[in-house]
Amino acid sequence: MTELELKDEALKQLVDAFYARVRADADLGPIFNDAIDDWPEHLEKLAAFWSSVMLASGRYKGQPVPAHLKHSSRITLALFDRWLALWDCTTNEMMAPDAAAALQAKAKRIAESLQLAMFFRLDR
Template sequence: MIERLVRHFYERVREDPLIGPVFAARIGEWEPHLQRMFAFWSSVALMSGEYHGSPMEKHLPLPVDAGHFDRWLALFEAAAREICPPIAADHFLERARRIAQSLEMGIAAGQGVLLGRDERFRRTGS
């Protein structure tokens, strides 16, 4: 189910006009990335310990803000609702929301912006 979810989600990501270009600029070969994401989501959802990496480090230099994370979550939710039984989709989405919030806060801090409660990171001109 994780592999189906991840593949379906990234098919949508690659077609998306907002976040697709962010991924396309950084991922030359999709299959190795998908394999890492299978391990990542297995670790996040099932606590399998399969993923060994630093997601924050990979995301800090990205030119993204709250709007990108909102779109990422919307695409992920749509994919999860299509692929997973409701209880599994809810489980994935709860974790995805935490991950998005953490990455957004980290990226903001990396730009010298400390977000307060319920604040979102918006890049200048966004």
């Protein structure tokens, strides 16, 4: 497989491949498959998210924290490790090494801030 550079088109391909794996994963799959009705729309949203994060495109206008808080009864810290492991595999396989490393570092930081919001809130 050719190694992709960081561009919108490549990010869309990456997101599509990643969520195909997520949906097939025994632990993560059911959560996503229950939550998401319109997969093409979700994949567009996630491609826009990564485009905003990596390319500062401003294409994503959403609120990831409340989106995940809705599902906090089903999401565990161990599932975050699984998510990140799948992300690392997919980015290593599809992206050029520098791009893969940058995508992995970003995901790790975002995962940490989602975890803080979900599991370590002091106000409840």
